[in-house]
Amino acid sequence: MREDVVELSGDEPERLPGGFVNGAVRVGDTVRRSASPSGGFVQDLLRYLEHCQWSGAPRHLGFDDQGREIHTFLGGxxxxxxxxxxxxxxxxxxxxxxxxxxxxxxxxxxxxxxxxxxxxxxxxxxxxxxxxxxxxxxxxxxxxxxxxxxxxxxxxxxxxxxxxxxxxxxxxxxxxxxxxxxxxxxxxxxxxxxxxxxxxxxxxxxxxxxxxxxxxxxxxxxxxxxxxxxxxxxxxxxxxxxxxxxxxxxxxxx
Ligand SMILES: Nc1ncnc2c1ncn2[C@@H]1O[C@H](COP(=O)(O)OP(=O)(O)O)[C@@H](O)[C@H]1O
Ligand SMILES: [Mg+2]
The missing domain is CATH 3.90.1200 (Aminoglycoside 3'-phosphotransferase; Chain: A, domain 2)
Known part of the structure; x- marks a missing residue:
C-alpha cells in the first residue's frame, strides 16, 4: 500500500456537478477524483502552492483505497x-x-x-x-x-x-x-x-x-x-x- 493512502471519512459520496472527466465526488470535507494523468507533477504543484500558503487551489491530501486523489473540498x-x-x-x-x-x-x-x-x-x-x-x-x-x-x-x-x-x-x-x-x-x-x-x-x-x-x-x-x-x-x-x-x-x- 502507498504511504500516502489515507481514509478520512465514512461519509456517503455525493456526485459533484460541473465536470466531465474525473467523476469527482464529495466525501465529507474532501473531494475524490481519478488520479491526474500527469503523474506526480500536479501533486507536487499543489503541495508547492500549499507550502507558499496560497489559498487559491485545493490541497492534495493523498490517495484513497480506490486509488483516487483526495483534495480538500472548497466551499463556495x-x-x-x-x-x-x-x-x-x-x-x-x-x-x-x-x-x-x-x-x-x-x-x-x-x-x-x-x-x-x-x-x-x-x-x-x-x-x-x-x-x-x-x-x-x-x-x-x-x-x-x-x-x-x-x-x-x-x-x-x-x-x-x-x-x-x-x-x-x-x-x-x-x-x-x-x-x-x-x-x-x-x-x-x-x-x-x-x-x-x-x-x-x-x-x-x-x-x-x-x-x-x-x-x-x-x-x-x-x-x-x-x-x-x-x-x-x-x-x-x-x-x-x-x-x-x-x-x-x-x-x-x-
Ligand atoms: N476541491 C474541490 N472543491 C469543491 N468543488 C470541487 C472540487 N473539486 C472538484 N469540484 C467540483 O467538481 C466539479 C468537477 O471537478 P473537476 O476537478 O473540475 O473535474 P473534471 O476534470 O471532470 O472537470 C467541479 O466543476 C466542481 O464543481
Ligand atoms: Mg473541471
Whole structure:
C-alpha cells in the first residue's frame, strides 16, 4: 500500500456537478477524483502552492483505497452552469480572476516546477473550474480547481484561456464589449506579451476542437460525450468568430 493512502471519512459520496472527466465526488470535507494523468507533477504543484500558503487551489491530501486523489473540498459557488449571477460576470470578478492567475504565476516563476518556462500554467482556467465566494461585495473568485492539465508554460497561455472562457468569445458575444473585457483582463494581469494575446486565443480554440475530435475518434468516453453534446462544433464556431474579429480585438490591445 502507498504511504500516502489515507481514509478520512465514512461519509456517503455525493456526485459533484460541473465536470466531465474525473467523476469527482464529495466525501465529507474532501473531494475524490481519478488520479491526474500527469503523474506526480500536479501533486507536487499543489503541495508547492500549499507550502507558499496560497489559498487559491485545493490541497492534495493523498490517495484513497480506490486509488483516487483526495483534495480538500472548497466551499463556495462553482460557476459551472450556463446562466450565472451577474456578479460572476462583472468587471470586478473578471479583474479578480486575472489577479488570481497572476498570483500563482508569480509564485511558480523561477521555481523548479516551471523548468525552463516562464511559469506553471493551469491550462484549463474557466468558470466551471473556479470557486466564487461572497466576500462582502458580491461573489468574487477565490480559487481554481481541476489542475490536471497544469504544466510549465508562458503567462500568455493562461491569460488567453481566461479571455476565451470567462468572456465567452464566440458567436454569442458582442465584439465591442468583448474587446473591452479582453483589455480589462490583460490590464488587471498586467500582461507583458499583449501583442500575442489574440493569436494565442486562436491557438487555444483551434487546438481544443481538434483535441476533442481526435480523442473522441480514439474512443475516450468523456470526449465522445463532449462531441455528442456539440462541443467540437461550438469551439470551431468560436474559433471562426475570433478569427473574423481578430483585427478589432487586437486594436483594443493597443
Ligand atoms: N476541491 C474541490 N472543491 C469543491 N468543488 C470541487 C472540487 N473539486 C472538484 N469540484 C467540483 O467538481 C466539479 C468537477 O471537478 P473537476 O476537478 O473540475 O473535474 P473534471 O476534470 O471532470 O472537470 C467541479 O466543476 C466542481 O464543481
Ligand atoms: Mg473541471
Amino acid at each position: 459557488h462553482v460557476a459551472w452552469e450556463e446562466t450565472q449571477p451577474a456578479e460572476v460576470r462583472s468587471d470586478e470578478s473578471l479583474a479578480a480572476v486575472a489577479r488570481l492567475v497572476r498570483q500563482f504565476h508569480d509564485l511558480t516563476a523561477g521555481s523548479d516546477l516551471a523548468g525552463d518556462q516562464e511559469v506553471v500554467c493551469h491550462n484549463d482556467l474557466s468558470p466551471k473550474n473556479t470557486v466564487y465566494r461572497d466576500l462582502g461585495c458580491g461573489l468574487r473568485p477565490v480559487a481554481f480547481l481541476d489542475w490536471d492539465l497544469a504544466a510549465p508554460g508562458a503567462r500568455v497561455h493562461d491569460v488567453a484561456h481566461v479571455c476565451w472562457q470567462y468572456v465567452g468569445l464566440g458567436p454569442r458575444a458582442d465584439v465591442t464589449e468583448a474587446s473591452r473585457l479582453v483589455r480589462l483582463i490583460a490590464d488587471a494581469y498586467d500582461l507583458p506579451a499583449r501583442k500575442e494575446l489574440i493569436r494565442t486565443i486562436l491557438w487555444w480554440q483551434d487546438r481544443c476542437w481538434k483535441g476533442i475530435s481526435a480523442a473522441a475518434d480514439a474512443g475516450e468516453p468523456a470526449m465522445v460525450r463532449l462531441r455528442a453534446l456539440g462541443a467540437v462544433d461550438d469551439v470551431r464556431a468560436a474559433h471562426r468568430w475570433t478569427a473574423e474579429h481578430r483585427l478589432l480585438l487586437e486594436q483594443a490591445m493597443l
